[in-house]
Amino acid sequence: xxxxxxxxxxxxxxxxxxxxxxxxxxxxxxxxxxxxxxxxxxxxxxxxxxxxxxxxxxxxxxxxxxxxxxxxxxxxxxxxxxxxxxxxxxxxxxxxxxxxxxxxxxxxxxxxxxxxxxxxxxxxxxxxxxxxxxxxxxxxxxxxxxxxxxxxxxxxxxxxxxxxxxxxxxxxxxxxxxxxxxxxxxxxxxxxxxxxxxxxxxxxxxxxxxxxxxxxxxxxxxxxxxxxxxxxxxxxxxxxxxxxxxxxxxxxxxxxxxxxxxxxxxxxxxxxxxxxxxxxxxxxxxxxxxxxxxxxxxxxxxxxxxxxxxxx
Amino acid sequence: xxxxxxxxxxxxxxxxxxxxxxxxxxxxxxxxxxxxxxxxxxxxxxxxxxxxx
Numbered sequence: 001x002x003x004x005x006x007x008x009x010x011x012x013x014x015x016x017x018x019x020x021x022x023x024x025x026x027x028x029x030x031x032x033x034x035x036x037x038x039x040x041x042x043x044x045x046x047x048x049x050x051x052x053x054x055x056x057x058x059x060x061x062x063x064x065x066x067x068x069x070x071x072x073x074x075x076x077x078x079x080x081x082x083x084x085x086x087x088x089x090x091x092x093x094x095x096x097x098x099x100x101x102x103x104x105x106x107x108x109x110x111x112x113x114x115x116x117x118x119x120x121x122x123x124x125x126x127x128x129x130x131x132x133x134x135x136x137x138x139x140x141x142x143x144x145x146x147x148x149x150x151x152x153x154x155x156x157x158x159x160x161x162x163x164x165x166x167x168x169x170x171x172x173x174x175x176x177x178x179x180x181x182x183x184x185x186x187x188x189x190x191x192x193x194x195x196x197x198x199x200x201x202x203x204x205x206x207x208x209x210x211x212x213x214x215x216x217x218x219x220x221x222x223x224x225x226x227x228x229x230x231x232x233x234x235x236x237x238x239x240x241x242x243x244x245x246x247x248x249x250x251x252x253x254x255x256x257x258x259x260x261x262x263x264x265x266x267x268x269x270x271x272x273x274x275x276x277x278x279x280x281x282x283x284x285x286x287x288x289x290x291x292x293x294x295x296x297x298x299x300x301x302x303x304x305x306x307x308x309x310x311x312x
Numbered sequence: 313x314x315x316x317x318x319x320x321x322x323x324x325x326x327x328x329x330x331x332x333x334x335x336x337x338x339x340x341x342x343x344x345x346x347x348x349x350x351x352x353x354x355x356x357x358x359x360x361x362x363x364x365x
Contacts, residue, residue, distance in 0.1 A: 014325075016328060017327065017331040048349050054342055057342070
């Protein structure tokens with residue numbers, strides 16, 4: 001018997017390379033790469049371009065690995081939710097075991113390679129991020145508490161810290177400001193999504209705030225989390241990673257975001273359903289630009305010459 | 313007897329295999345570049361071997 005005859009009945013939906021790539025959550029990887037690059041370039045240290053490129057690549061692979069492990073663990077939830085039902089595992093293209101093996105293999109490889117290309121502290125932080133996202137968030141708290149999004153946000157907030165540590169090999173307050181910015185941004189961002197994707201989380205049995213505390217309470221939470229976010233985001237302008245460009249961007253974006261969060265708080269379900277969640281959808285879209293432009297402004301400040309009067 | 317890739321499954325897997333091959337080749341090039349940068353950087357030191365060992 002040859003291998004050809006042995007495998008004469010192949011799977012109908014055999015995975016392509018693209019399906020394995022989809023396991024790595026490419027859109028999340030984009031955010032990880034962007035924020036890690038900003039952290040690396042904002043740091044007061046020079047890194048050789050090859051080392052910087054390789055290190056960011058390993059951070060991206062580590063983030064992708066945690067995405068694959070999350071898809072392995074949450075395959076049952078993903079199959080129920082409309083937003084995630086076309087992911088490779090619920091679509092039947094990749095088996096959960098394949099996702100698990102790929103996730104663990106890439107996790108180990110990315111952490112070891114980051115230790116070699118950058119330093120042990122950066123590798124430790126990447127390993128901790130993967131552990132946090134898989135064990136603390138996916139396995140433990142996601143199905144247990146309505147504050148799951150707040151905790152999950154912490155995992156997504158580590159990349160700029162890792163980028164900073166790749167460059168400097170040590171910690172300081174600035175990367176933790178970037179960490180806090182993503183951490184505080186995540187709840188209003190996801191709760192706005194949960195308000196207009198309402199049946200998804202209900203059907204999956206995930207204790208999203210909209211399910212456990214009701215939609216009125218979720219609207220209040222969005223506004224309550226936005227206030228410290230605004231203070232933090234504007235306050236960062238007066239640290240060494242901020243500057244006039246960042247201050248201008250932060251003032252505009254935070255005014256818009258605060259107004260949007262206030263509007264969400266003032267509305268009730270009848271109003272929202274009447275206009276098909278227009279305000280909630282616009283705040284969600286704004287939240288995507290909000291994070292991108294804040295980190296873009298930090299990047300601009302890092303690349304501009306340091307001759308900015310009170311910020312110099 | 314040689315096994316010839318004439319089954320349809322080989323065609324379907326070809327794209328996947330070429331992709332994996334290219335990624336491995338890129339990984340080798342990356343490691344080569346990293347090694348070169350590391351050993352040519354100013355702070356690189358060869359491990360010292362004690363005399364008499």
